[in-house]
Amino acid sequence: MTRLKNQKAIPLNCMAASKTSAQALQAENQKLHREIEALKQQLKKLEHDNRESNEGIQMLFNDLYKKHQKLQVIDKLKSDFISTVSHELKTPLTMIKAGISQVHDGVLGDVTQDQKEALDGVLEGVNRLTHIVSEVLDISKLEGGKVRLKKQTVHASELIEKVLKPSALKANVKSVRVMMDTAVGPDQTLVCDPGKIIQVLTNLVDNAIKFTPKDGRVTVGARTDAKNFEFYVQDTGIGIDKQDISKLFVKFQQFERAEPLGHQHGTGLGLAICKEIIELHGGKIWAESELNHGAAFHFTIPQ
Amino acid sequence: MAKKILIADDEPFILKMVTARLQKEGFEVVTAQDGQSVLDLTRQQNPDLILLDIMMPKLDGYKVCRLLKFDKQFSHIPVVMCTARDMDEDSQLGFQTGADEYVTKPFEMEELVKVIHDTIEKSKSNSA
Numbered sequence A: 001m002t003r004l005k006n007q008k009a010i011p012l013n014c015m016a017a018s019k020t021s022a023q024a025l026q027a028e029n030q031k032l033h034r035e036i037e038a039l040k041q042q043l044k045k046l047e048h049d050n051r052e053s054n055e056g057i058q059m060l061f062n063d064l065y066k067k068h069q070k071l072q073v074i075d076k077l078k079s080d081f082i083s084t085v086s087h088e089l090k091t092p093l094t095m096i097k098a099g100i101s102q103v104h105d106g107v108l109g110d111v112t113q114d115q116k117e118a119l120d121g122v123l124e125g126v127n128r129l130t131h132i133v134s135e136v137l138d139i140s141k142l143e144g145g146k147v148r149l150k151k152q153t154v155h156a157s158e159l160i161e162k163v164l165k166p167s168a169l170k171a172n173v174k175s176v177r178v179m180m181d182t183a184v185g186p187d188q189t190l191v192c193d194p195g196k197i198i199q200v201l202t203n204l205v206d207n208a209i210k211f212t213p214k215d216g217r218v219t220v221g222a223r224t225d226a227k228n229f230e231f232y233v234q235d236t237g238i239g240i241d242k243q244d245i246s247k248l249f250v251k252f253q254q255f256e257r258a259e260p261l262g263h264q265h266g267t268g269l270g271l272a273i274c275k276e277i278i279e280l281h282g283g284k285i286w287a288e289s290e291l292n293h294g295a296a297f298h299f300t301i302p303q
Numbered sequence B: 001m002a003k004k005i006l007i008a009d010d011e012p013f014i015l016k017m018v019t020a021r022l023q024k025e026g027f028e029v030v031t032a033q034d035g036q037s038v039l040d041l042t043r044q045q046n047p048d049l050i051l052l053d054i055m056m057p058k059l060d061g062y063k064v065c066r067l068l069k070f071d072k073q074f075s076h077i078p079v080v081m082c083t084a085r086d087m088d089e090d091s092q093l094g095f096q097t098g099a100d101e102y103v104t105k106p107f108e109m110e111e112l113v114k115v116i117h118d119t120i121e122k123s124k125s126n127s128a
Helices: A002-104 A114-142 A158-176 A194-210 A270-280 B013-022 B035-044 B061-070 B088-096 B109-127
Strands: A151-156 A177-180 A189-192 A218-226 A228-235 A286-291 A295-303 B006-008 B026-032 B050-054 B077-083 B102-106
Touching: A002 A114, A002 B013, A002 B050, A002 B109, A114 A270, A151 A158, A158 A177, A158 A194, A158 A218, A158 A228, A158 B109, A189 A194, A189 A295, A194 A218, A194 A228, A194 A270, A270 A286, A270 A295, B006 B013, B006 B035, B013 B026, B013 B109, B026 B035, B035 B061, B050 B061, B061 B077, B077 B109, B088 B109, B102 B109
Parallel strands: A177 A218, B006 B026, B006 B050, B050 B077, B077 B102
Antiparallel strands: A151 A189, A218 A228, A228 A295, A286 A295
């Protein structure tokens, strides 16, 4: 019985069900409409926000562009300033040097030994001043990205000889032996800006001589592997304290205990200039040392 | 016969000192203090070498050098640029305008004399 009753009930239930499902659909439809409306509103808001943020970005961009232009003007001013100062400092230096060497060399008449010695002192002072001016200008040019390398293929042994010749005089005065590592072959070549690498090596060798006592030794060498060409300058001098090694290549850093007696203080720019030059070549420069056990400076140039 | 050098520098004292040194070396010397005079004196005196400062009134050294090197009558005369400007681009510009050598101030007198001798030698062997 129940079965039959149930069977009859089906169409009724069906109608009721379709009625409710129509209502439900409508409700669903309305709900979807509301959601669509809400989404439309959201879209509108997003579009608005987007426009606003675009405007914001545009404003930020304009602002940055203006600042960029301003910086370019300032950078140009800085370059012009360096160039002008260079000229302004070097012209009077040239006048002093030209005048004194004329008197010193006897071009303008005879000079006594005493006068010559006095002029030697003046000339040394002018040379030192010239060196300081060049170092200050060098570091500004390097840091300002004003230096372009003139790369060519050169023989390592020739580079080292060019450095050792003028350094030998300074070394002789101190009875320090300066030499090239015999392992440097005559056919070892590398690609670099030779003038700049000579500048770096000269600086390292001069430093080595300065910090190496009488009867010591300074060795300049080179080696090469698949990727890099490496130079090194090794001395038997007083060495460097471990804690000072990291500060060596920072400009204006000088270590009071390290300056030997009778030596003038430099600008503290020499090694900072070396670092800039080597990094411009894409290489690395570092020092290895222990107090009282000499020092070795190495640098690489990628090939 | 003594070689004739035309020296151009706007600083009279430098002119005087370099002149004294070069005369002592046996050169004949003519001097100029601005770019226009360099051109005039080159025409009148036909020097064997020009020592040219860059920063000069009227015409700067680059312009003078370019004008001389463009003129067939004077392009054979070697030019040594001599200046306190030493930015890397400067020396490149110097060579682009046709300068034969480039010496930066402050120079050693001996070095300057050597460069002058060498440059005259080189230009002689080039034209020979």
